[in-house]
Amino acid sequence: MLGKGLLGIYLSVLVLLPVAALLAKSGSGGTAQFWREVSNPEAVAAIKLTLIVSAIVVAINAVFGTLIAWVLVRDEFPGKKIVNALIDLPFALPTIVAGVVLLALYGKGSPVGIDVAFTRTAIGLALLFVTLPFVVRSVQPVLHELDVSMEEAAESLGASPLTVLRRIVLPSLAPAIISGVALSFARAVGEFGSLVLITGNLPFKTEVGSVYVFGQIQNENLPAAAAVSVVLLVAALIVLAALTLLSRWRSKHVL
Amino acid sequence: MAIEARHVSKRFGEFAALDDVSVTVDDGALMALLGPSGSGKSTLLRIIAGLESPDEGEVVIGGEEVTDTPARSRGVGFVFQHYAPFKHMTVHNNVAFGLSVRKRPKGEIEQRVKELLGLVRLDGLAERYPSQLSGGQLQRMALARALAVQPKVLLLDEPFGALDAQVRGELREWLRRLHDEIHVTTIFVTHDQEEAMEVAEQIVVMNAGKIEQTGTPRELYESPSNEFVMSFIGPVNRIGNAFVRPHDVQILAEDDGSTIEALVKRVVHLGFEVRVELTLPDGRDIWAQVTRSAAEELELADGQILAVRLPQPRVFAPAA
Amino acid sequence: MSSSASGSLALSPAPAARMAPRGGAPGSERAVRARKYGVRTIALGYLALLLLAPVAMIFYRTFEHGLSPVWHSITEANAQHAFWLSLEIVAISVPLNTVFGIGMALLLERGRFRGRWLLGLLIDLPFAISPVVIGLALVLAYGKTGWLGDWLTENGIQVIFSVPGMVLATAIVSLPFVARETIPVLRELGTDAEQAASTLGASGWQTFWRITLPGIRWGVVYGVVLTTARALGEFGAVSIVSGRIEGQTQTLPLFVQARFENFDATGAYTAAVVLALLAFATLIAMNLLTRRTRADTAV
Numbered sequence: 012m013l014g015k016g017l018l019g020i021y022l023s024v025l026v027l028l029p030v031a032a033l034l035a036k037s038g039s040g041g042t043a044q045f046w047r048e049v050s051n052p053e054a055v056a057a058i059k060l061t062l063i064v065s066a067i068v069v070a071i072n073a074v075f076g077t078l079i080a081w082v083l084v085r086d087e088f089p090g091k092k093i094v095n096a097l098i099d100l101p102f103a104l105p106t107i108v109a110g111v112v113l114l115a116l117y118g119k120g121s122p123v124g125i126d127v128a129f130t131r132t133a134i135g136l137a138l139l140f141v142t143l144p145f146v147v148r149s150v151q152p153v154l155h156e157l158d159v160s161m162e163e164a165a166e167s168l169g170a171s172p173l174t175v176l177r178r179i180v181l182p183s184l185a186p187a188i189i190s191g192v193a194l195s196f197a198r199a200v201g202e203f204g205s206l207v208l209i210t211g212n213l214p215f216k217t218e219v220g221s222v223y224v225f226g227q228i229q230n231e232n233l234p235a236a237a238a239v240s241v242v243l244l245v246a247a248l249i250v251l252a253a254l255t256l257l258s259r260w261r262s263k264h265v266l
Numbered sequence: 267m268a269i270e271a272r273h274v275s276k277r278f279g280e281f282a283a284l285d286d287v288s289v290t291v292d293d294g295a296l297m298a299l300l301g302p303s304g305s306g307k308s309t310l311l312r313i314i315a316g317l318e319s320p321d322e323g324e325v326v327i328g329g330e331e332v333t334d335t336p337a338r339s340r341g342v343g344f345v346f347q348h349y350a351p352f353k354h355m356t357v358h359n360n361v362a363f364g365l366s367v368r369k370r371p372k373g374e375i376e377q378r379v380k381e382l383l384g385l386v387r388l389d390g391l392a393e394r395y396p397s398q399l400s401g402g403q404l405q406r407m408a409l410a411r412a413l414a415v416q417p418k419v420l421l422l423d424e425p426f427g428a429l430d431a432q433v434r435g436e437l438r439e440w441l442r443r444l445h446d447e448i449h450v451t452t453i454f455v456t457h458d459q460e461e462a463m464e465v466a467e468q469i470v471v472m473n474a475g476k477i478e479q480t481g482t483p484r485e486l487y488e489s490p491s492n493e494f495v496m497s498f499i500g501p502v503n504r505i506g507n508a509f510v511r512p513h514d515v516q517i518l519a520e521d522d523g524s525t526i527e528a529l530v531k532r533v534v535h536l537g538f539e540v541r542v543e544l545t546l547p548d549g550r551d552i553w554a555q556v557t558r559s560a561a562e563e564l565e566l567a568d569g570q571i572l573a574v575r576l577p578q579p580r581v582f583a584p585a586a
Numbered sequence: 587m588s589s590s591a592s593g594s595l596a597l598s599p600a601p602a603a604r605m606a607p608r609g610g611a612p613g614s615e616r617a618v619r620a621r622k623y624g625v626r627t628i629a630l631g632y633l634a635l636l637l638l639a640p641v642a643m644i645f646y647r648t649f650e651h652g653l654s655p656v657w658h659s660i661t662e663a664n665a666q667h668a669f670w671l672s673l674e675i676v677a678i679s680v681p682l683n684t685v686f687g688i689g690m691a692l693l694l695e696r697g698r699f700r701g702r703w704l705l706g707l708l709i710d711l712p713f714a715i716s717p718v719v720i721g722l723a724l725v726l727a728y729g730k731t732g733w734l735g736d737w738l739t740e741n742g743i744q745v746i747f748s749v750p751g752m753v754l755a756t757a758i759v760s761l762p763f764v765a766r767e768t769i770p771v772l773r774e775l776g777t778d779a780e781q782a783a784s785t786l787g788a789s790g791w792q793t794f795w796r797i798t799l800p801g802i803r804w805g806v807v808y809g810v811v812l813t814t815a816r817a818l819g820e821f822g823a824v825s826i827v828s829g830r831i832e833g834q835t836q837t838l839p840l841f842v843q844a845r846f847e848n849f850d851a852t853g854a855y856t857a858a859v860v861l862a863l864l865a866f867a868t869l870i871a872m873n874l875l876t877r878r879t880r881a882d883t884a885v
Contacts, residue, residue, distance in 0.1 A: 018693060027708070081629070108819070204839070243716060248714055337785050
């Protein structure tokens, strides 16, 4: 069918060709050059910073995201519908605006006196903002469908609320939480727009992987940019794949 | 239009859904494809409709070979188990769909839809949406929709399976009457032998992709050609290799020399009929079906010992 | 973003009511209620600090010096250009992705071929790649020194540093949404109605237009809303591909950054507020539609 051909062309022009060009460029100087670009101290610092902060952020998301999902599904209070709608805000808001917005409250001239601009905390803050919806939206539907009678049965058998949470509820939610974490991580590793203004992009201090790549492009050092890009991409894909498999394995044993 | 399926075979991966199946349906006949799940009956129906293609064999409708013709050009009316309504269209537009796709003039469409809605007793509901109809109404709409384009044959895939018992009964009768009026060659698929017996003129009994027997309801019941048909159609007692129908088990007031003793294990009153569970002298259990009046006459009770006469049992040659 | 995000938030009875028959003593009931309020406070407090306060701050900062500086910023030439350019890019990339998304969904759900998982992966790939990397990849593929660079120059087509490249970048980052949202709806719709249409004589195209499309429309609309939001807000990839030439290849998000870096706070905040308002409109649309997507697939 003609349709399939057109779809194929669209996909190639948009995804296949650019990604292939990227991979080619990163390997264009051979393994030696690739390694050189990637082991450049500034690059290493940026990559390390990215991975560590992203890991911390998704861990926080796993906890707070689940908590928020819990409150939205199991609790009732005025304005809940509005709060629920607002969860998607970080998704709908352009990343640059997110950066500006956080800077206004937590940067220089902050009315509450907090100034974390140009610090690593700012990175964490921005990433928490943009990855907020992932775990919440992943857990909500599962929590919604969760059969309360499981918890009631555990209670009737003498389990304390904490035990019920730990041994009944959380294991059932685990696949959804893991899945949300995977998406958060992939997003966090690649995040750019919200970090550009609030972190100051100081090399070795607050420069993350994506900003480093951007800098290299500005300096017309495309092989370096491509090499580090590939590292970031592979990191995101590995974590995505691993967590997706983990999530699927968990759901087999839990449901 | 007569329908013929000749030596049709179909596999899904490793699974043989149909194995060299041949069926002939006379013009204007009302036939049932009867069998358990996985027997291939739905697959055969869908192959006749053109919704699946056979790996081997041909389909002939009205003398014309249609094996390679797509469903939309075969002129078949198909009714699905779950009605397949066009949920975003009114009842009227659902029924009109086939006609509007053929670009018939508006006046003609209106006329025909009105006629059909009257036929299926849904007039007055033309502007409703499928979500507002009951199961029985939805199935009647599906039928009206299929009939709108005057199909050469009408195919129904477990049409009453999703309905509750009472509605099912009503629609069965209604389908029979509809067929009497319209005389379209009709094939319907069912796993319910009672339904097949009640509605169809001819029944094709299928099992594991093959045809076990074809015949009228009476023929199948009284002269089953093998174990499967006998067990599938009508109630049956299995005594070793022999088969005995429960209503053929005679319970007599007293021994007359040709009877054996049996112990009444349990008497179950099912309204019009009474089911008597018996244990034979050799320890085997069978059950007999007697009428209410007969049961009263014999004063049946649990623990009684009765005189029972078994008919000549039916024994079939072991399957090849 | 999953379309099964809470549309209807049914709740289970508060734990306190359930536990009352058990312990009996008022103390345990109070403890349960305290726990419930505690959890609620933590969750809402987190959201307030992370989400609400910053956004409220922006609105305050924008209007704190009155309306006239804001008006001035809105009507300024470059701001206007940035706004309309953003809309133009969205107007091109969203329809393209919509058609593609529906086509892909049909292919993945109704098609029969090997390597479907690979296709799904390719469609989801933009989620895993940083926008900056996407920008780079585009430059490497379509830039003057890129793979197709010579061919493009020969044919007088400029992709990088001009609008076509920006459309391309925007289309890539917003690629997956329509497909992802349409697939589950397509699956739930099932093939029965399409087969019925076929037996009634409808051609493939007629079946698609009159039966399939109306059946999946809310999934598609939701996907379009998500696509539009993502396209409007795109920053990193477009930043690289556009060259950020003020008044020419500067979208509204790029404008925000430029103004901010030039210490025109009001200009930056005003543009940010415009984008935030569009984001709120998106939120409203998303939440209204989630309820529709659920409701319409029920018989």
